[in-house]
Amino acid sequence: MLGKRKRIGALAVAVLLAGAASGCAGWGGGAGGGGADSINVLMVNNPQMIDLQQLTAEHFTKETGIKVNFTVLPENDVRDKISQEFSSQAGQYDVASLSNFEIPIYATSKWIAPLSDYIAEDPSFDQDDVLKPMTQSLSGEDGQVYGEPFYGESSFLMYRKDVLASKGVTMPAKPTWQQVADIAAKVDNAQPGMRGICLRGQPGWGQLFAPLTTVVNTFGGTWFTEDWQAKVNSPEFTEATKFYVDLVRNHGELGAPQAGFTECLNNLVQGNVAMWYDATSAAGSLEAPDSPVKGKIGYAPAPVVKTDSSGWLYAWSWSIQQASEKKDNAWKFISWASGKEYEELVGQKLGWSRVPAGKRASTYANPQYVKEAGAFAEPTKQAIEAADPRNPGVQPRPAIGIQFVDIPEFPDLGTQVSQDVSSAIAGRMTVEKALGRGQELADDVAERYRSREAK
Structure with a gap:
């Protein structure tokens, strides 16, 4: 164990x-x-x-x-x-x-x-x-x-309108994650040293797993089922995590295993990446009067797969x-x-x-x-209004939360699993091994809740 x-x-x-x-x-x-x-x-x-x-x-x-x-x-x-x-x-x-x-x-x-x-x-x-x-x-x-x-705040996809246009790419009004991956490949190296997308890889339940859990949700996965069965190594959770890890490894920012919110913000502002999926609150910095990318950024809803929306709250x-x-x-x-x-x-x-x-x-x-x-006000409002903290995925959940599971144990659980997923981004571990270890940790937590409910 x-x-x-x-x-x-x-x-x-x-x-x-x-x-x-x-x-x-x-x-x-x-x-x-x-x-x-x-x-x-x-x-x-x-x-x-x-x-x-x-x-x-x-x-x-x-x-x-x-x-x-x-x-x-x-x-x-x-x-x-x-x-x-x-x-x-x-x-x-x-x-x-x-x-x-x-x-x-x-x-x-x-x-x-x-x-x-x-x-x-x-x-x-x-x-x-x-x-x-x-x-x-x-x-x-x-x-x-x-x-x-x-x-x-919620979350949405931020992208360089001029960079996508230079490659003849149009961002869909409601992109899927596969469409985002395809766009990331097309705009990789659109400018010298520019990568296709920035995604958090820094360990932490509030760092890597904030965006990644929303990806898991829309791929059909969940940390726990309604009756407290751990599902961290399920096919859906695994598929979502592999997708995320592969996307950031193939088309993501330099130093991804150490990149969090601040690092990705700096990468987009400095022209090192063409897209970024993260918090709506970042838009204020991107559109600040002294921002070199002010007016160049487009805002699209959080990408989806099986759900109608996937932005966090x-x-x-x-x-x-x-x-x-x-x-x-x-x-x-x-x-x-x-x-x-x-x-x-x-x-x-x-x-x-x-x-x-x-x-x-x-x-x-x-x-x-x-x-x-004006550039981000309406997309932010729409993202928050679309968020459903009690029903963020395709199955019932045992606790409220979109990018987290609202139980006291989640910060430690999420952080520990994120350390292994970050290692997978760095190429030091397979996703399967990371999530296999995570499944054991999650099942320890789930067992406590199953025991309480059995009493």
Whole structure:
């Protein structure tokens, strides 16, 4: 059994400790420090969050009298700290930035508070304006909403219109993966040193397996069946992974086993690749005023095989710790930070290209935003609206998620399997061997869930 290569990450440990921690829910005073008219917010240090931090005192605090104390950390650090803080339910932090991966898990563990009553009492927030897949992915099994998106993304295919035209190639309106592979072959070396496509090869459940799992889905594969049977070495999963590995080996970027989002972004900007399948959020950088490829990029839906769509869904969002004694003030902050007025504020103060988009239909009806983001606004909206987090493939799933399986064990499982797939991209291992090892790991995880359901 591979020497039992099983590591349970911070989130999984936190969930396993939930039974012990649940007795502490509501304890610890919940005051969080800073006085009755303040809240503590723990969040990731992404650029959009830093903009929020800079605008809060002058606008939110001035309007409401509520002071916001921010703790801002890099992504890996903030995930660890949030899992520790929220599993202990000490109430030190009232609000945290969580993704649609954590929120359903935390809702089940009762670490975060339902927001549905606040939503009902605050019609100006306009939950119906939030794109439906976002609301769905931030809801619990009980149907209640547990998070509000700050900004969101899906995935699509980005390509150099001029390069394809130079080879007499037209991108289909709804490309298949085979068509993309054929185009990649045709545009390989269209310019000196230019490869056909960039695809992530860097190990990590949120790196290589973000795009690869969407490919697996549309090829008809899945990590687990509805009754918790592992399918990592199934014919469909294998076919999808072989296709991905062969495509990046034959027509992909240099250094593919180490290439993640940032490396592929740089490759497309610098003219080293003709196409790139990745996050819709990349388009803002491609169309930035100083981008050498501004105006040269076309945007097509995520390629498909057996499904109607295959784009992923991701959102940095806000949730309230269940133990917080300042839930009313916490909601006021969330409704402001995820609201329409905040988007207007960012557009007017910082520029429309910095609006935390990807969450509201009204954003894409705003003439000022559309003028700034016209090249990619509608493709982004369409990609998010087409995403179906509860039904991303051809068969029922045991957990919500498109580019991930929403269980605490997935980050470690996905990362371990990705290391072997990355080795296959590097030519050091066959896909069959990589997925055979992955099947054993996935079956260990599945057995835990089969055992629970059998009780």
